[in-house]
Amino acid sequence: MAARRPVLSRLPVVHQLRQSVGLQRGMLVTGVVIIGMFLLVALLAPLLAPYGFAQLRDEDGAFGAQQPPSSEHLLGTTVGGYDVLSRVIWGTRTALLVIVVAVAMSLFVGVILGVVSGYLGGWLDRILVVVADAVYAFPSLLLAIVVAIVISGGQSSVFGGVLAAAISITVVFIPQYFRVIRAETVRIKSEAFVEAARVIGASTPRILFKHVLRNATRTLPLLFTLNASEAILTLAGLGFLGFGIEPTSGAEWGFDLNRAIGDVTSGIWWTSVFPGLAIVLVVLGMTLVGESLNDLADPRLRARRRADNTPPPAGDPVSVVPGGANSPTTSLQDELPNPGEVRA
Amino acid sequence: MSVVDIRDLNVTFATDGGDVRAVDGVSLSVDAGEVLAIVGESGSGKSVTAKTILRLLPETATSSGAVVLTGKDVLSLSPADLRRTRGEDVAMVFQEPSTALNPVYTVGWQIAEGLRAHGRMSRREARTKAIDILRTVGIPDPERRVDYYPHQFSGGQKQRVVIAMALVLRPSLIVADEPTTALDVTVQAEILDLLRSLRDDFGTAIVLITHNMGVVADLADRVAVMYQGKLVEQADARTLFAAPQHEYTKRLLAAVPKLGEGPARAAARAAERTGEREDVVVARNLVIEYPGRLGRKGFRAVDDVSFSIARGEVLGLVGESGSGKTTIGRAIAGLTRVTGGSLSVLGTELLGARYRDLAPLRPEIGFVFQDPATSFNPLLTIADNVAEPLVVHSRAESAQDARARVDELLEAVQLPRHFGDRFPHELSGGQRQRASLARAIALSPTLLIADEPTSALDVSVQARVLELFAELQRDLGFAALFISHDLAVVDLLADRIAVLYAGRLVEEGTGAEVLGAPKHDYTKRLLASLPVPDPVAQAERRLELARLGGRSTS
Numbered sequence: 045m046a047a048r049r050p051v052l053s054r055l056p057v058v059h060q061l062r063q064s065v066g067l068q069r070g071m072l073v074t075g076v077v078i079i080g081m082f083l084l085v086a087l088l089a090p091l092l093a094p095y096g097f098a099q100l101r102d103e104d105g106a107f108g109a110q111q112p113p114s115s116e117h118l119l120g121t122t123v124g125g126y127d128v129l130s131r132v133i134w135g136t137r138t139a140l141l142v143i144v145v146a147v148a149m150s151l152f153v154g155v156i157l158g159v160v161s162g163y164l165g166g167w168l169d170r171i172l173v174v175v176a177d178a179v180y181a182f183p184s185l186l187l188a189i190v191v192a193i194v195i196s197g198g199q200s201s202v203f204g205g206v207l208a209a210a211i212s213i214t215v216v217f218i219p220q221y222f223r224v225i226r227a228e229t230v231r232i233k234s235e236a237f238v239e240a241a242r243v244i245g246a247s248t249p250r251i252l253f254k255h256v257l258r259n260a261t262r263t264l265p266l267l268f269t270l271n272a273s274e275a276i277l278t279l280a281g282l283g284f285l286g287f288g289i290e291p292t293s294g295a296e297w298g299f300d301l302n303r304a305i306g307d308v309t310s311g312i313w314w315t316s317v318f319p320g321l322a323i324v325l326v327v328l329g330m331t332l333v334g335e336s337l338n339d340l341a342d343p344r345l346r347a348r349r350r351a352d353n354t355p356p357p358a359g360d361p362v363s364v365v366p367g368g369a370n371s372p373t374t375s376l377q378d379e380l381p382n383p384g385e386v387r388a
Numbered sequence: 389m390s391v392v393d394i395r396d397l398n399v400t401f402a403t404d405g406g407d408v409r410a411v412d413g414v415s416l417s418v419d420a421g422e423v424l425a426i427v428g429e430s431g432s433g434k435s436v437t438a439k440t441i442l443r444l445l446p447e448t449a450t451s452s453g454a455v456v457l458t459g460k461d462v463l464s465l466s467p468a469d470l471r472r473t474r475g476e477d478v479a480m481v482f483q484e485p486s487t488a489l490n491p492v493y494t495v496g497w498q499i500a501e502g503l504r505a506h507g508r509m510s511r512r513e514a515r516t517k518a519i520d521i522l523r524t525v526g527i528p529d530p531e532r533r534v535d536y537y538p539h540q541f542s543g544g545q546k547q548r549v550v551i552a553m554a555l556v557l558r559p560s561l562i563v564a565d566e567p568t569t570a571l572d573v574t575v576q577a578e579i580l581d582l583l584r585s586l587r588d589d590f591g592t593a594i595v596l597i598t599h600n601m602g603v604v605a606d607l608a609d610r611v612a613v614m615y616q617g618k619l620v621e622q623a624d625a626r627t628l629f630a631a632p633q634h635e636y637t638k639r640l641l642a643a644v645p646k647l648g649e650g651p652a653r654a655a656a657r658a659a660e661r662t663g664e665r666e667d668v669v670v671a672r673n674l675v676i677e678y679p680g681r682l683g684r685k686g687f688r689a690v691d692d693v694s695f696s697i698a699r700g701e702v703l704g705l706v707g708e709s710g711s712g713k714t715t716i717g718r719a720i721a722g723l724t725r726v727t728g729g730s731l732s733v734l735g736t737e738l739l740g741a742r743y744r745d746l747a748p749l750r751p752e753i754g755f756v757f758q759d760p761a762t763s764f765n766p767l768l769t770i771a772d773n774v775a776e777p778l779v780v781h782s783r784a785e786s787a788q789d790a791r792a793r794v795d796e797l798l799e800a801v802q803l804p805r806h807f808g809d810r811f812p813h814e815l816s817g818g819q820r821q822r823a824s825l826a827r828a829i830a831l832s833p834t835l836l837i838a839d840e841p842t843s844a845l846d847v848s849v850q851a852r853v854l855e856l857f858a859e860l861q862r863d864l865g866f867a868a869l870f871i872s873h874d875l876a877v878v879d880l881l882a883d884r885i886a887v888l889y890a891g892r893l894v895e896e897g898t899g900a901e902v903l904g905a906p907k908h909d910y911t912k913r914l915l916a917s918l919p920v921p922d923p924v925a926q927a928e929r930r931l932e933l934a935r936l937g938g939r940s941t942s
Binding site for chain 2 (some may be wrong): 238240241255
């Protein structure tokens, strides 16, 4: 094995892409493509969307409410008279913003708390675990609603709305990061290399951040993707219940779905299907990536190509350590000729 | 008549690093009533070969060749036939008895499970059979113990139960994969006795996989040596030990540490040491207790132990698992709290000391851990890991800054300089343990604690690491506490030997005193249980052990 792999192949998703085969690879690639398109659409929303998210009329006059799909409005218009396609496209921006803010905040707070609590233990650990469990036990959507009301009084501008949604999601997610990182920390704490650092006399912050934290972050990409999809669902749930973002200040899929309830019974399908589809697709993409990362991280779940049972090329000594690509194992192997003759 | 006949077996694994050929053209056969030992270092393919007999290979493996077991080719059996063959024709004994038994069922149920899988049998009949088989493997009071759960048995008894499970259908072949590696040496002797009686009384053929040449000498009739997936030598045990043919076998046998070489070396070292004896570590009536759960009494791991280590002296600490030897090492390094008596290290009293109080002591103490695989931060390079003590104690600004010193250290432990740029997982076990030594001596400590530094290594690698340790100790003159369960290893290195038993120090003295003329019964039994890599001598020692009444309560 080479001393170092190139940086590119050590990046989380890229590395797994190379490692995967078969169905798992298909899942991962599908997920990555969906997320990639999601990001692209969010980035290029002003170019892609035919109208603004709060636009009700153009130079030809008002759009009209509940117009079926046409060349003017590819996906029709909503009961409020907005263009469905534009709102779906602009909605990616809101979703992305909420995911980034929510996950970044919960990641930061949850990881710090988890490492400190897991390593130090004692009463601090007990209190934090109890608090985390209490938050965990609470229905997350209910908690999000409470937080949304506290922060913004229920209604808000785009940034207020995004922040309210993000913070409420953060509060719900911190216990998840906290628990995962804490569990890893408790495991790593007893590993010999942490004890080695203690014997050396390293200070506690140094042990925490140099030795423990860096080794505890293995499961984060997985948690990150799964939480991101959950964040979208919570945001949509908030919007659906009317605690989201005002339609004039930002496009939000959950809110649009809420407004489409009445349409469904009257056969107006386009107002609900497309925002719903957008939510499903993004959540599916995130979940696919998350689940495949999970499977690939576990060697027992990871699918492999079958070995072909042909002898290796002569003169190429193969290390025979199942499951591990160790460098030539012993000094004996360097010094001995290849074992050839067999004495019976 | 051969029970199993392996012909030209090849096994290849698909791994992340490409295909790996684990077994390459191996042909073997085992006769009824014969013990065939397959020996080799880790990665030699010995376990894979044996597991193929039961077709117990993971999905990533592909095999070719033939394994003919009582007339059937195991490799081409249908799943139903395979299930019938397992248990009836061939059974397996695993390395770790505590994980081979299901903790939520009684042992009787687990034995009956095997019976019921192979034919109808009433509950009562199965129970009677289970009791019979437990009696056969030497479990006392089997009528009552058949209803015990696995945790109610000791390690040695658990292994007996596992053997009983393997034996209950009277298979013609038992595959034993390192059956005694997880056991203490006195218990190991008993399990080996049991396996021997299976061969003699029931004519069961046994395939024994082990890396311990002493075990091979004790039990095996015939030995097959594997190296890099190939069979390099096959001979009956006496011939192999007396006149090994292949170069690799010779090296393997030469690398096994033997008792009785130590005293001469220790005497030479003692002669060099002159002047006043100055104690680095002094323990007086040392007590270490682990706190119990709420309302329960704590566990006393070390009980009233007194010893001392002088400057430049190597003290070997020997004992079985649970004897408290590791706890003492950890206490000296400040990793475990001292709860009673007195432990003074370099003049600092550790009883009641806090993490901060030990700071001035840290640069004076080096520690080498048992498992080289986990004692390095996997995300730092070897150079960064070795530089860590230098950086922490401000001898260097950063790891880059310390590189010159790190290179010196790596050279001192005979590792090439460029290994510093590698990550820990890219080194073999022996290389990692050498790097671990480099880190331990980075600050030129006065005292080095080595906690079973070679027990995770292959014999041949162990020999080189021990040699290196002795060399470094001679050159740098540090005092050392060398902890091991292996008497032969301790004998090789130590000036004085202390024997621990159940938290108490039962014997202490020079190597010649303790090993040459042991006073305590436990030391005698320990010595007699240690199998020596010589079938002729081992047969005599076995009689000696029987005379001592080595059969303890386990």
